Amino acid sequence: MKIGFVGLGNMGHGMAKNLLKAGHSLAVYNRTRAKSESLQPQGARVAETPREAARGAEVLFTMLADDHAVEEVAFGDTGLIAGLEKGAIHVSSSTISVALSERLAEAHAQAGQGYVAAPVFGRPDAAEAKQLWVLAAGAKAHVERCRPLLEAVGRGLSVLGEKPSAANVVKLSGNFLIASVMEALSESFALTRKAGIEPQTFLEVFQNVFAKSPIFERYAGLIASGKFEPAGFALRLGLKDMRLVLEAAGGTEVPMPLASLLRDHFVEGVARGLGDKDWAALGTLAAQRAGLEKP
Template structure:
């Protein structure tokens, strides 16, 4: 298929590479044009605007950092909506708000274009290894049309019905779950360490008794080692996602008290200059609250 790809950050670049490896013809755009160089070497054409990347394609995929970037790239001047052919489909893999997803659905529908929301679970290394899990929602016929693109991005796909924003709700709920898990891990490690137990020893117990899934074990390892850079997923993005989960909860009248606590802890990290560290730097904040001297 002829595919446009918007956003070549830590996640977007390996995702676009997987599409190229799967034989799709790519035209790519990124605000910092030099990030497109590796894909250019694979034969991708580099566009100067999101509109140019969306023009004359069957599918355009976007993977952008937040609502502001997504809104500008889709609805702004020279945005996707202005150029995507009628009946072509925008696949949004960005982690954005439910409200923006609903706005994008309407904008594409009004323009005679398709829209499928397909955020992904996984870090950059999972994207590079084609191990992402895709959650997709949108009109069934449109999801079927873009299935070759979705399956090229990861190891599996869950379909969530015909309302695109449902996929955003699931993504935000999942990221809230991960953030909650990291907060619990961080507090447990801080308690053990403050009581004289070495982090490495507690990690060994954790792996032997509690670890059932790689995601849990990986974050426990990062917290135990105090290894928060380079960031696979930045702490400031954790703040953004938990804030969006709270926004969705407020709209649906669902109290999320732990999410409120997590938001404040993420905000503390950003205020302390940790925004570009991995979001598992919650572990460092827990140590500081416990009066533990920073290690590692």
């Protein structure tokens, strides 16, 4: 299948590689051209603009950091909407707001194009190893047409209906769950450390008694070690996601006081210069609030 791929950061690069491995033809675009060129040995064609990456593509993926980045590549004369042909499908794997997802669905419909929201759960190493869990929502025919591609980048797929933004709601809810557990882990590690218990000791208890998910076991390990670089998912992006969670909650009149607390903790982290560290650096903030040195 002829595919365009826009956004070759920590997550997108691994996803694009797996699509190439599955035998698909890719035209790739990234703001930093060197990241696009790194896929040329695997057979990717480097595009100069999102519009060029979209030209001739049957399906185009985007995997970008936030709403602003997606808006920049989607709209305008050099945007992907201008480049996609009628009947082509945009698969948005970025974690974006519900409002932007709905705006994209409308814009593509007006252009005679398809739109599938397909955000993913997993870190960069999972993207590289084809271990992402993919969410998908959109018109049934569009989702089924994209299914082989979505299965090529992950270990599993959840289809969430025909309204694309449903996938974004589930993704934001999942990220809120992860952030909430990280906050609880961070506070637990701070308490046990201040009581004189080594982080590795508490980590072993957590792994043997509580850990049922590799996601939470991984974050517990990061908090215990204090190793938050390189960031698999930056703390400033965690702040973005908590803001999106609260925006979605406000739109449906759902009170989420813990999400408000987490947003404030992420704001504190960015203010303290931790924005580019892994979002598990919540552990550093909890330790500092407890009067402990940085882990």
